[in-house]
């Protein structure tokens with residue numbers, strides 16, 4: 001009964017607040033930075049087909065700077081609570097941040113300014129941060145015999161994390177030394193392994209802990225959850241092989257299997273949602289549900305582009321719906337639930353009144369974020385479908401406002417946490 005274990009283990013296995021919150025703070029900053037870049041260079045997004053430039057930089061400010069950064073902060077805190085085993089080294093968690101954060105800055109700077117040396121140094125630092133993270137998580141997971149539905153997803157996610165780094169670094173090296181026989185094939189395999197493989201399997205795996213926690217629901221069906229994980233993994237493997245060898249029928253078969261597995265997962269989550277005790281779930285679940293809907297939609301755009309239909313529109317739409325529609329929506333929905341929960345737990349101590357989760361979750365800035373994000377996803381998608389730089393810029397502006405709303409929510413929470421700790425005064 002994973003959810004109960006989590007609640008029992010969470011309090012006693014809290015890392016110092018600076019560990020998870022430095023990752024979350026960086027993610028909040030990189031979300032803002034990505035939207036600034038898209039507002040300024042919006043005309044470059046319609047028709048974007050990859051290659052170095054500001055759009056590739058904006059894409060990796062979100063994928064690495066927001067998605068992977070959040071995954072690292074969340075995993076470092078959630079895993080010890082669930083596995084009831086501490087991470088091997090807190091210093092190594094800090095070192096992961098001090099490799100990964102400057103790595104993302106250097107890599108995206110290099111991508112944006114087409115400076116190969118910066119891409120290579122940044123890629124190297126990012127890869128070292130990823131390896132250290134993967135080592136800490138694998139070390140923790142290998143000691144776990146139970147909660148198979150979570151560990152199955154996480155082992156597949158870790159394997160994809162290593163693969164995405166190898167593909168990513170080889171793409172950077174190919175810009176300099178022309179080492180790859182099929183650059184586009186590797187770029188698409190990299191995108192699939194990264195966004196569906198690592199981020200997808202990590203998010204779907206942790207959903208077995210977090211979705212019942214957020215809804216106060218009955219535990220999820222672990223047997224069908226494991227089945228879904230392995231069907232998705234089969235689909236992913238076929239898709240990646242198909243992209244690397246350039247085999248279309250295999251690509252469609254892999255995608256179909258992947259979507260079937262995803263359907264099974266979403267059915268398990270739908271049952272959890274139905275059994276929930278907490279009726280109103282708030283704005284966070286508008287974003288989580290949007291992510292659940294846009295994940296299979298992104299596969300649809302990917303297959304349409306793979307079939308050669310209006311590739312200059314469906315190609316960019318695939319990348320945008322995948323990264324901003326599914327990944328960013330789902331992560332921002334989850335992040336705005338786990339951060340106040342974690343912060344509140346850090347205020348529990350003798351002689352001080354803890355801060356309630358509700359007082360760390362002001363509705364207005366989060367509503368600004370939700371509306372800004374929904375406006376961004378809609379307008380940018382319309383801009384890519386209609387080849388309109390103006391619509392993309394308006395959408396990016398909406399996203400920027402949304403990211404400022406999220407930053408305000410974050411700043412308010414950190415300020416209250418800090419004041420509670422420094423003054424120990426009742427809030």
Ligand code: HEM
Nearest residue numbers: 050051063064123126165168169171172187188191194195
């Ligand atoms: C070690 C970390 C990473 C490195 C060095 C890296 C590097 C690259 C490079 C060089 C490209 C350009 C390929 C091209 O268009 O010519 C690329 C494309 C891409 N990357 Fe990454 N990346 C990394 C991590 C990630 C992560 C974590 C994600 C998603 C969660 C991601 C998603 C994408 C996507 C969607 C594309 C576009 C693929 C296309 O051209 O259609 N990357 N990456």
